[in-house]
Amino acid sequence: MRRTLLVALLLGSAAPAYAAGVSVAMDEVRTITFPKTVSTVYVGNPAIADINMIDSRHAFILGKGYGNTNMVALDQDGKQVSNTHISVMARQDSSLTLQRGASRVTYSCTAAHCEATPQPGDGKEIFDSANSQIAAHAANAKTAAAN
Numbered sequence: 519m520r521r522t523l524l525v526a527l528l529l530g531s532a533a534p535a536y537a538a539g540v541s542v543a544m545d546e547v548r549t550i551t552f553p554k555t556v557s558t559v560y561v562g563n564p565a566i567a568d569i570n571m572i573d574s575r576h577a578f579i580l581g582k583g584y585g586n587t588n589m590v591a592l593d594q595d596g597k598q599v600s601n602t603h604i605s606v607m608a609r610q611d612s613s614l615t616l617q618r619g620a621s622r623v624t625y626s627c628t629a630a631h632c633e634a635t636p637q638p639g640d641g642k643e644i645f646d647s648a649n650s651q652i653a654a655h656a657a658n659a660k661t662a663a664a665n
Contacts, residue, residue, distance in 0.1 A: 539602065539603035539604070539605060540579055540602055540603070540604050540605070541604075541605045541606075541607065542567070542579055542580070542581040542604065542605075542606055543581055543606070543607060543608065543609040543610075544581040544582065544583065544584060544606055544607070544608060544609070544637070545580075545581060545582075545609075546580075546581055546609070547578045547579060547580050547581075548578070548579045549572070549576060549577070549578055549579075550576070550577050550578075550579055550602065551575060551576055552574075552575050552576070552577070552591055552599055552600055553599060553600065554575070554593065554599055555574040555575055555593060555594070555599075556574060556575070556591040556592060556593055556599050556600070557574070557592065557593060557594040558591070558592040558596075559571065559577065559589060559590070559591045559592075560589065560590045560591075560592075561587060561588075561589050561604075562587040562588045562589070562590075563585065563587040564582075565582060565583050566581075566582060566583045566584070566585045566586070566587040566604070566606050567579055567580060567581060567582055567587055567589070567604045567606055568580040568582055569589055579604060581606035581607075582606070583606060583638065584606055584607060584608065584638065585605075585606055586603065586604065586605050586606075587603075587604050587606075588601060588602060588603050588604060589601075589602045589604055590602075608624075608637065609626075612626055612627050612628065613625065613626055613627070613635070614626075614627050614632055620641075621640075621641030621643075621644065622639060622640050622641055623640055623641060623644050624636065624637040624639075624640050634648050635648075636648040636649050636652075
């Protein structure tokens with residue numbers, strides 16, 4: 519009986535710490551709801567995550583680079599409303615990493631096929647080549663949309 523109660527207490531005390539953090543995959547967004555209205559939001563390391571306010575109580579968190587940082591939200595009086603830990607990691611559900619010697623290539627896969635999706639840590643030649651092609655494709659699409 520005591521052991522069951524102890525386990526229940528430990529699990530119950532772990533939940534608030536977990537709830538205070540947000541995990542997001544790189545290049546994806548999550549929404550966050552603040553407990554009350556905020557007027558200012560700061561991110562510890564903007565290279566890891568970015569925040570875009572939707573309104574005074576809701577924001578998007580964008581995973582920009584692997585790692586951990588935090589976000590502090592303040593109300594109009596400068597009082598802290600929230601201090602949230604943000605963890606940015608790789609997508610696990612549909613990505614495939616191929617390691618060839620010292621070179622790595624990351625793919626995004628569906629049931630039918632896989633496409634190279636350059637990620638930090640991939641081999642320089644593959645990373646640069648894929649990013650160059652992606653940039654050229656985006657520029658062509660932008661030009662076509664303008665005409």
